[in-house]
Amino acid sequence: MHVEQMSGEQLQAELQALETRYAELAELNLKLDLTRGKPGTEQVSLSDALDGILGGDYRAADGTDARNYGGLDGLPEAKQLFAGTLGVPAAELLIGGNSSLTLMYAVIDFALGTGLRGPESAWGNEDEVKFLCPVPGYDRHFAICEHLGIEMIPVPMLSTGPDMDIVEELVAADPAIKGIWCVPRFSNPTGCVYSRATVERLARLGSIAGDNFIVMYDNAYAVHTLDADAEALADIREFCIRHNTQDSVFQFGSTSKITFAGAGVAYLASSPDNLAAFKKHLGFQTIGPDKVNQLRHVRFFRDAAGIAAHMEKHAALLRPRFQAVLDTLESELAGTGMGEWLSPRGGYFISFNSRPGLAREIIRLAADIGVALTPAGATFPYGDDPADSNIRLAPSYPSLEDVQATAEAFVVCVKLASIRQKLQ
C-alpha cells in the first residue's frame, strides 16, 4: 500500500510492527556491510591462474623483455587486448599501472597544471576551473576535483545519462567549465547506460565548450554485464570523429573488476595528440608501467572472447546478489512510495532514492543494528545530497546470505524511517 494512502491507524499499526521487527534485528547483533564496491573473494579467485601463467617466458610478441625497463605506453599485444574493451584502436591506448584512478588524476593534474596543449593551455592559468558532476555519481571522481581545487557543479542524472539539456546550456554559457565526469555504462551508482543520443551529445560538447574542455569518460564497467542482452554503449569515438572533437574525450578502463581489484591493469584512450602530450608528461614520472603484469593478462585472456567468457563467470556470481537486493526491494517497497531504484543490467551498484530527507536517517537506523551502508551524500560533490535521499548499495562483496540479510534489514529501516516521517 502506498504510504500516502495509509490512514493514521494503518500507519500506527505499521509503525508498531516495524519497531518490533527492528528490535528483533537489533537482537541478532548483525555485522553486515554493503558499502564496498569491490569484487568478492570468489570473483578474484577466478583469475588465480594469473600468477605463474608466464611459465618463465617473459618475452612479448615483438621480443620485448617484459622484465626490463621501458615501454611507456604498454606492450603492443596488451594494448590490442584492452583497446577492445573500450572499442578503440590499439594505437589510441596507453597502459598505466594497476589503477585507472591514478590515470584520471594524472590527466586532470596534467590539464590543470601543465596544459594539454602546452603551458598556455593549462586550466590553472584561469581564475576559476569548474567541472560538471552528474549526480548521483562516483565519490572518488568528485574527491579528485575537490583535492585539486576544481569547483563542482552537480547536474541531474537521468535514466539516459546526464541531463544533456542542462549540461549543454551550462557548458555553452561558462567557459570556466573544463570537463564532465561520466561513467557511461552501468553508471556508478545508478546503473544506467547512457543512451546513444547522450553519447553523441557528450562527444559534441568539445565543440560548444570553452578551450581545452574534456569529457572524463570512465568506462569502468565496459564489459561488466549481469545479463547477456544488457544494453550496449554507443561508440563515442565515432561521434567524436564526426564532430571533430577527438581531443575532448579521455576514456578510461581497467581490469580491476575483471581480474584482481588491486593488481590488475589500467589504461586510457584518447586522440593521438592527447596521447602524445600526456605520454611526454608521464615520461617525467615513470620509466614505464609493469609490463610483466600486462603480459600475464594477455596470456590469461588471449583475446576479447577470453574476456567475455571470463565476465560471464563474474556475472554468475554477481547476478544472485543483485537479484536478492532487487527482489527484496520489489516485494517490500514496490508501490509504497517509500523509495525508487533502477534494476541495473551490469556494474556494481544499486542506487536507491528514499523519500526526501531520509537517507541519513535510514543509514543511521541501519548502522545501529550493525548494517553498514555507504555514508549519505557520498554520491554527491562535497558529500552534499540536497534531497538527503540517495543511498548506494553495493552487493558484490558479501556472501549471498549476507546480501539477503542486509537487504531485508535495509527495507525495514527504509519503512521505519518513512512511516515515522509520515507520522510527524
Place this chain on the structure above:
Amino acid sequence: MHVEQMSGEQLQAELQALETRYAELAELNLKLDLTRGKPGTEQVSLSDALDGILGGDYRAADGTDARNYGGLDGLPEAKQLFAGTLGVPAAELLIGGNSSLTLMYAVIDFALGTGLRGPESAWGNEDEVKFLCPVPGYDRHFAICEHLGIEMIPVPMLSTGPDMDIVEELVAADPAIKGIWCVPRFSNPTGCVYSRATVERLARLGSIAGDNFIVMYDNAYAVHTLDADAEALADIREFCIRHNTQDSVFQFGSTSKITFAGAGVAYLASSPDNLAAFKKHLGFQTIGPDKVNQLRHVRFFRDAAGIAAHMEKHAALLRPRFQAVLDTLESELAGTGMGEWLSPRGGYFISFNSRPGLAREIIRLAADIGVALTPAGATFPYGDDPADSNIRLAPSYPSLEDVQATAEAFVVCVKLASIRQKLQ
C-alpha cells in the same frame, strides 16, 4: 706518457697511430651501446621464479587478500622487508607501484602544489622555488625539476658526496631553495658513497634551511655492491633524530635493480608526519598499490639475508663488466692526463671526465663508429655541462664481450680527441 709532456713529434706520431686505429674500428661496423643504466638479461633472469611463486596463495600474513583493493601503504611483511634495505622501521615506510621515480615525482608535486603541511606550506605559494643539484647527477631527477618549473642550482660533487660547504652556504642564504637531490650510495654517476660527515650535514640542512626544505634521498643502490667490503652508508635517520629534522628527509628505494627493472616494487620512507600527509594526498590518486607483486617479493626473498644473497649474484654478473671498463681505462689512460674517473664499488655507472671541452667531441667520435654513449651534458641540469667534460658509462646491459669492445673503442676516441685538441 702524459699528454702535456709529449713533444710535437710524439703527438703527431700518436695522432697518426690513433687515426689508423680509429679507421680500423670504423671498418668493423660496430653496434655498441653503453648508454643504458639497466640490468642485463642474465640479471633479470635471476628473479624469474617471481611469477608463480605464490602457488595460488594470495593471502598476506595478516589475512589480507592481496588480490583485492586496499592497503594504501603496503602489506606489513613487504614493508618489513623493504624497510630493511633503507635501514628504517617498517612503520616509516610506504610502498608504491613499480617505480620510485613516480614516488619522487609525487612527493615534489605534493610539496609544490598541495603542501607538506597544508596549503599554506606549498612551495608554489612563493615566487621562486629552487633545488640544489649535485653534479654530475641523475638526469631524471633534474627532469622532474625542469618539468615542474623548479630552478636548479648545480653544486659540485666530491668523492665524499656533495660539497657541503657550498650546500650549507647556499641553503642558509636563500630560503627559496627547497631541496637537494641525493643518490647517497654509489652515486649516479660518480659511484661515490657519501661520507658519514656528509650524511650528517645533509640531515642537519633542515635546521638551517627555509621552511619545508627536503632532502630527496634516492637510495637507489642501497644494497647494490660490487664488492662485499664496499663502503657502508651512514644512517641518515639517526642523524635526523639527533638534529630533530626528521621531516626534512624523504628516502627512496626500489627493487628495479634487484628483481625486475620494469616490474619491481618501489617505496619511500620519511617521518610519521610526512607519511601521514603524503598518504592522504596519495589516497586521492589510487585505492592502493599492487599488493600481489609485494607478496611475490616477500615470498621470493623472505628476509634481508635473501636479498643479500641475491645481490651477490648480481655482483657476479656486473663485476667483470665494470672491471673490463676500469682495466681498459687504467691501462690506456692512467697517467696520460686525458681523463679522470673513480672506481665504484657498487651501483651502475662509471663517471669519466675528459679534458675540458672534449665530452661532446668524444661522444661524436664514438657515435660515428657505432658506439653509443650517454649524450654529453645529460648528467647536468638543463643538459649543460659547463666544462663539457663528463661522460657517463653504463656497463651493465651489454654482454661482457661488447663492454670490452666498447671500452677499447672509447679510449681510442678519448685519446684521438685529446691529441687533436693538444695539437690545435
